[in-house]
Amino acid sequence: MFACIGLLAVWQVASLALKNDSFPTALEAIRAVPDILGDKESLINILASLRRMAIGFGVAVLVSIPLGLLMGRSRAVAAFFNPLLMVIYPVPKAALMPIIMLWLGVGDITKTLVIFLGVSLPVIYHSFEGAKAVEEKMLWSSAAMGLSPVQRLVRIVLPAALPEILTGCRTGLVLALITMITSEMIARQSGAGNILFNALDMGQYDTVFAMIIIVGAMGICLDAIFERVRARLVRWSEPQFDMPLSFS
Amino acid sequence: MRWSRASEVRDGMRVVPSRSSEWVKPVTSKEPASTIIEIDRVSQVFQTSARKDHLALSDISLTIEEGAFVSILGPSGCGKSTLLYIVGGFVSPTSGAAKMKGQAITGPGSDRGPVFQEFALFPWKTVLGNVMYGPRQQGVRSTEAEAQSRTLIEMVGLKGYENFYPKELSGGMKQRVALARTLAYHPEVLLMDEPFGALDAHTRTRLQNDLLNIWERDRKTVLFVTHSVDEAVFLSDKVVMMSKSPGRIRQVIDIDLPRPRRRNELLLDPRYQKYVVDIERMFDEVDETGSPL
Numbered sequence: 352m353f354a355c356i357g358l359l360a361v362w363q364v365a366s367l368a369l370k371n372d373s374f375p376t377a378l379e380a381i382r383a384v385p386d387i388l389g390d391k392e393s394l395i396n397i398l399a400s401l402r403r404m405a406i407g408f409g410v411a412v413l414v415s416i417p418l419g420l421l422m423g424r425s426r427a428v429a430a431f432f433n434p435l436l437m438v439i440y441p442v443p444k445a446a447l448m449p450i451i452m453l454w455l456g457v458g459d460i461t462k463t464l465v466i467f468l469g470v471s472l473p474v475i476y477h478s479f480e481g482a483k484a485v486e487e488k489m490l491w492s493s494a495a496m497g498l499s500p501v502q503r504l505v506r507i508v509l510p511a512a513l514p515e516i517l518t519g520c521r522t523g524l525v526l527a528l529i530t531m532i533t534s535e536m537i538a539r540q541s542g543a544g545n546i547l548f549n550a551l552d553m554g555q556y557d558t559v560f561a562m563i564i565i566v567g568a569m570g571i572c573l574d575a576i577f578e579r580v581r582a583r584l585v586r587w588s589e590p591q592f593d594m595p596l597s598f599s
Numbered sequence: 600m601r602w603s604r605a606s607e608v609r610d611g612m613r614v615v616p617s618r619s620s621e622w623v624k625p626v627t628s629k630e631p632a633s634t635i636i637e638i639d640r641v642s643q644v645f646q647t648s649a650r651k652d653h654l655a656l657s658d659i660s661l662t663i664e665e666g667a668f669v670s671i672l673g674p675s676g677c678g679k680s681t682l683l684y685i686v687g688g689f690v691s692p693t694s695g696a697a698k699m700k701g702q703a704i705t706g707p708g709s710d711r712g713p714v715f716q717e718f719a720l721f722p723w724k725t726v727l728g729n730v731m732y733g734p735r736q737q738g739v740r741s742t743e744a745e746a747q748s749r750t751l752i753e754m755v756g757l758k759g760y761e762n763f764y765p766k767e768l769s770g771g772m773k774q775r776v777a778l779a780r781t782l783a784y785h786p787e788v789l790l791m792d793e794p795f796g797a798l799d800a801h802t803r804t805r806l807q808n809d810l811l812n813i814w815e816r817d818r819k820t821v822l823f824v825t826h827s828v829d830e831a832v833f834l835s836d837k838v839v840m841m842s843k844s845p846g847r848i849r850q851v852i853d854i855d856l857p858r859p860r861r862r863n864e865l866l867l868d869p870r871y872q873k874y875v876v877d878i879e880r881m882f883d884e885v886d887e888t889g890s891p892l
Contacts, residue, residue: 489719491707491715495711496736587723587765
């Protein structure tokens with residue numbers, strides 16, 4: 352919290368000192384925030400962004416977790432998907448956008464697909480690692496109780512790997528935000544990224560900075576909410592005494 | 600002291616030398632003790648690298664009678680845990696077969712309940728949740744499973760810890776939960792894989808005493824893997840001594856000590872002391888034949 356205020360203070364002083372048109376003061380930028388959020392057009396744009404992000408993230412998580420878990424428990428599945436994922440992993444997903452745009456147009460599907468790709472990989476990777484690390488003896492114990500292989504995957508591997516999976520999802524959430532803005536920057540049509548870059552083109556620098564603040568705040572809020580949910584779900588695995596850390 | 604020679608048959612448990620030509624047909628002893636587990640010429644080969652194979656178990660044959668407490672004792676690397684995993688159905692032998700009540704073992708089953716050195720508790724479940732897991736899986740009604748589980752938790756000395764998560768428990772307590780969790784689904788045979796190996800000496804002693812108390816109540820068949828000689832003698836009816844590289848049965852020793860056994864009486868008993876000394880000497884021999892130190 353103090354760090355944030357400090358950052359804003361430095362910003363304010365720096366912009367007053369530089370007196371540059373393209374570098375509004377922090378106060379000007381903050382003052383522009385309610386204007387953007389009050390504008391119906393902008394709000395629709397931002398909500399459209401959030402919807403794409405939610406869908407891309409949600410579908411990615413639903414597909415990636417089962418895939419990662421299967422890869423972690425089956426050598427054959429891992430051998431099939433690993434090379435494929437190794438090729439896709441280092442490619443910036445935004446670089447695929449021109450091709451996807453060519454095929455699917457500049458609409459929602461393209462942008463959601465890019466978000467989906469961005470989120471999938473860390474979630475698959477962490478689910479895979481989590482499933483691999485599940486103690487063999489734990490699976491044996493459950494097999495002796497009569498759990499079938501599918502039941503073991505759902506009722507033993509999934510909960511046992513959950514802390515690792517949720518770490519992947521947290522990375523995925525931040526990546527969803529990044530790919531969301533990047534995709535809207537490339538295919539401008541609607542969305543938060545669209546407002547940002549249109550304002551930049553028109554020289555409305557206070558709007559540009561206000562949008563950065565809004566997107567940044569969205570990221571911080573989403574991450575904080577996710578962290579709450581995560582901590583609740585895996586309370587059983589956390590160290591008993593948390594260090595008194597405060598991120599807010 | 601009665602030592603069984605390698606090819607001798609006593610009390611329904613037979614020990615067979617490594618070559619199958621010397622295979623001894625089952626012989627019924629005086630009292631018809633019923634065989635529950637039969638290990639028939641089991642060998643296990645592990646591929647350690649592309650070209651090298653490691654013979655972990657070589658031609659093991661052993662029968663275990665119902666209600667017996669049998670320890671498998673041997674140096675590390677003699678394949679004693681592998682043998683237990685084969686009986687559990689977690690590992691399939693390279694050749695030979697293990698049978699449970701005459702039926703070939705093809706996989707894990709709730710008639711054989713494992714307890715591992717690593718505890719292998721479900722960390723996302725509370726103590727009660729862990730113990731209830733087996734009965735619930737087998738369709739026991741929730742209220743009934745909970746009542747049974749609470750009784751078992753009390754029996755292993757963890758009353759008051761029902762709602763704790765495994766991470767909040769000490770090693771000894773975790774192993775008590777693991778024992779209760781396995782007992783909860785009523786396996787006919789308990790398969791204990793160095794269950795007290797990760798515990799400090801004092802906790803280990805207390806758990807041995809408690810295990811013996813629990814066992815003396817219902818006399819379930821127990822197959823108990825250990826590398827501790829006094830643990831094996833203190834707990835068992837029979838001790839199966841194994842040697843390593845390859846893993847073979849060296850000798851089967853009947854532990855002819857009265858039950859119920861009390862530690863304070865037993866430690867002073869010269870018969871107990873002689874068993875421990877003799878088996879320790881044998882342990883030294885098998886450890887040296889395997890690999891020079």
